[in-house]
Structure formats: structure tokens, C-alpha cells
Amino acid sequence: MRASTTGQVLHDPKGGSFWFDAGAVCLDFAHTGGEGRYAVFETLHGPADLGEWLAQPPLSAVMTIPVTARELAAAKALRQAIWDAAHARAAGRPLPAGAVATINRAAAAAPLVPELAAAGTTAGWAPPVRATQALSTLAREMIELLSGPLSGRIRECASDNCPLVFVDSSRPGSRRWCTMERCGNRHKLRALRARRATDP
Template structure:
């Protein structure tokens, strides 16, 4: 994965939005929706939504052929596998074999191919740019996280009833919140109210 700043704007179905940086593009992708009670957060309703998400930086993969229904199905399967694996690692649980198989299957496809310009900088991905390649690149990034120096830095947000998961790449490794302006501030407000109640 090329070095872009990570993070996306997440929208709460109840209203409001906030910037959430999961620390890796594959983890940002894992928060595009979900299954069961997380279905209300779904943003990938049709193949065109996947095409649009991939075109944003990162990964800035402007597809040379539109995503298909099959691509969307594969993307949602990979998303769920990344989500489940990240939460398992954050909680110190064994990784699910089925989720690992999905990630490995996606990673087995050819990834996006970076290009170097005459100026020595990267340009848009080498054509063709296909959804399957983008998913492979995301899967490979997840494998790199799980096996690299940040393997022990997967965290679930410490906020009450917040299921967002991220990899903490900060130097001290002390990140606790999905976003300071969301769960961090809520925690501060509750702590302040508790102190005032104790002092009264």
C-alpha cells in the first residue's frame, strides 16, 4: 500500500459524523459497513459504491473496469474477515480459520502495481486497475499488520458501546479512542461529571 494518510469520515445513522483513522487502509475499509447489527452502517450498497470508495485516496485506485456484483460480494467477505480478525487480535483471541482463509484467498490475486514517474514520484496505479487487485492489496496490507511490528497494537476503542477497531501506530502506543472528539470527549465529560458529583 502506498503511503497516504489514512482515515475516513464516518457517518452515524443517528446523525452526525466524525473523522476516524483506523491506522491502515484495510482497517478503514473494514468500517464501511457490516453484518447483523452493523448493517445500519452499510455504505457499499451496490458495485458503484465500491468503485467510488476505492477511487478515494487512499488507495486512490481508479478502476479501469467498474466493480461488478461479484467484486462487491468478495469485498464484503474480505471486509468481514478483516473486521473479525482485527477484533480477535485486539481482544487476544485466536484468529478465526475461516476469516484467515478469506484474507489469504484475496491476497493470492495479483495486487495493484505501483508506477514510478520520470520525476521519481508515484503516479496512478499501472493499468489495468481492477477491483480484485485492490482487494488483494488490502488483504496483503492486513497480513503485513498481523505479522509485522504493529501486530500487538490492534485496539478496540475504550468507549462504551463503541466497536471501532484500529491499529495504534503512535510512538507511545497509548491510543485509547476511536477519535478524541467522539469517545475521548464523552469519557472526559463523564469523568468531569463524576468528579463534580463526588465533590458536591
């Protein structure tokens, strides 16, 4: 990855939006939509949407070869695999075999190749830049995350009805919420109301 900043704005179909930092680009990618009840959050409607997401920082992979429908399908399969694996790890369950196979398959393709600019002070990705390379880079990051020192820090938001997953990179390892502004504050408000209701 070319920059350390992660995170993106997530939009609630019921209205409103908020900044959520999953702590890893692969986990940010896992929150771009989904299947079933998560289909309402879908942002990757067509190949161009995938290209646009990959071109955003921190990945900043501007496609030189247009994204195909097949690559979009592969991206959604990888996204689901990352989501399933992250939730399994957060819950202390074995990783689903299908998710592991999908992540490994995506990682087997050639990744993005970094290229130093002529001035020697900035870097980009060596062309041609294809979606399969970007997906390989995301899959490899997920493999590093699951097998590395932060593996035990993958968490699901502690709110009852929030399925967002993140890497807890706080020094004490005490992050509980997707964001303090959203679920953290809601929890505090509920706890305060409950206390007031029981106070004589």
C-alpha cells in the same frame, strides 16, 4: 499503498459525522459497513460504491474495469474477515479460521501494480485496474499488519459502546479512543460528572 494518509469520515445513522483514522487502509475499509446490527452503517450498496471507495486516497485505485456484483460480494466478505481478525487480535483471542482463510484467498489474487509516470516523479497503478487487485492489496496489508511489529498495537476503542478498531501508532502506545473528540471527550465528561456527584 501510495500515500501514508489514512482515515475517512464516518456517518452516524442517528445524525452527525466524524473523522476516524484507523491507521491502516485495510482497517479503514473494515469500517465501510457491515452485517447484522452494523448494516445501518453500510456504504457499499452497489458495485459503483466500491469502485468509488477504492478510487479515494490513499489507495487511489481508479478502476479501468467496472466493478462486478461478484467482486462486491468478495469485498464484503474480505471486509468482514478483516473486522473479525482485528477484533480477535485486539481482544487477544485466536484469529477465526474463516477470517484467516478469506484474507489469504483475497491476497492470493494479483495485487495492484505500481507504475512510475513518464516524468519519474509520480506513480499510479498500471492498467488494467480491477477490484480484485485492490482487494488483494488490502488483504496483503492486513497480513502484514497481523504478522508485523504493530500486531500488538491493534486496539478496540475503550468506550463501552464503540466497536471501532485501529492501529495505535502513537510512540508511547497509549491511544485508547477511536477519536479524542468523540469517545475520549465523552469519557472525560462522564468522569467529571461522576466526580462532581460524589464531591461534598
